Amino acid sequence: MNKKTEGINQEITTKSFLQEIIETNITRRLIPKSMSWFGCMGGLSLVAFMIQVITGVFLMFHYIPSAKDAVPSIQNISHNVPYGWFIQRIHAVGPHIMIGMVISHMLRILFKGIYRRPRELHWVSGSCLLILTLFMYYTGSLLSVSNSDGRSAIPISYLYAIHVAGIPMAMGLFMGLHFFMIRNTGISEPL
Ligand code: HEM
Known part of the structure; x- marks a missing residue:
């Protein structure tokens, strides 16, 4: 076999290997x-969290964490930075949707009794995730109005x-635990 044919064969094997992974896991x-919207809320909460992280990283390039500059820097993002208004709006509206999703996910588990053995620790790590999500919302809302108006005694840099x-x-740590335990027990109604 000459070098050219060998290269083509290698390419075909890599392609079919990737194709196999995509087909068995996705397509x-x-x-x-029987899958309901309620059943998707755990996965959708994860998607919402990822969106917050990605848009948050973009905002970090322009946001200034000081009582004097916080509000002007948000105005700068919304008016002068290309697509800044879009990223800032997603980051500000996203948490409302995410909190709704996490609570729907929790209510489904509560009403179906899925928190029982062997899933007690899924429930405990999930409750910690809900509390941390609410803290995220609280600290974020204080960053956007600036502490100069006296809404919080904690300095804006903290x-x-x-x-x-x-x-x-x-949250990363508790999500790791949550997903590790879900992998161990499997979900209650497998897809
Ligand atoms: C940021 C917050 C959260 C994320 C990203 C998340 C993500 C997930 C995902 C992807 C699953 C597997 C699919 C599913 O059953 O929906 C799951 C399952 C589970 N979650 Fe969460 N979750 C969060 C919060 C919570 C909360 C607040 C609770 C309850 C207090 C909770 C308790 C559980 C339980 C018991 C399961 C196992 C469900 C089953 O076996 O069917 N989670 N979670």
């Missing part, structure tokens, strides 16, 4: 008819550090 997996690093790292 050949059909959503069961709130900023908690909002962009402290709480997201804790």
Whole structure:
């Protein structure tokens, strides 16, 4: 076999390997008819969290965490930075939708009794995730109105550090636990 044919064969094998992964994990997996919107809320909460992280990283390039400059920097993002208004709106509206999704996810588990053995720790780690999501919302809302109006005694630089690093790292840790345990037990109504 010459070098050219060898290269083509290698390309075909890589392509079919990737194709196999995509087909077995995505395209050949059909959503069961019995699947309800409530059943998707855990996954959608994760998507909402990822959107908040991505838009938040964009905002970090322009936001200034000081009592004097916080509000003007948000105005700068909304009026002068290309697509800044769009990213800022998504980051500000997203948490309302995410909180709704996390609470719907929790209510489904509560009413179906899925929190019982062997899923007690899924419930505990999930409750910590709900509390952390609410803290994220609270610290974020204080960053946007600036502390100069006396709404919070905590300096804006502290709130900023908690909002962009402290709480997201804790959420990452609890999500890791949540997903590790879900992998161990499997979900109650497998897809
Ligand atoms: C940021 C918040 C959260 C995220 C991203 C998240 C994500 C997920 C995902 C992707 C699943 C697997 C699919 C599913 O059953 O929906 C799941 C399952 C589960 N979650 Fe959450 N969750 C969160 C919050 C919560 C809360 C607040 C609770 C309850 C207090 C909770 C309790 C559970 C339980 C018990 C399961 C297992 C369900 C089953 O076996 O069918 N989670 N979660």
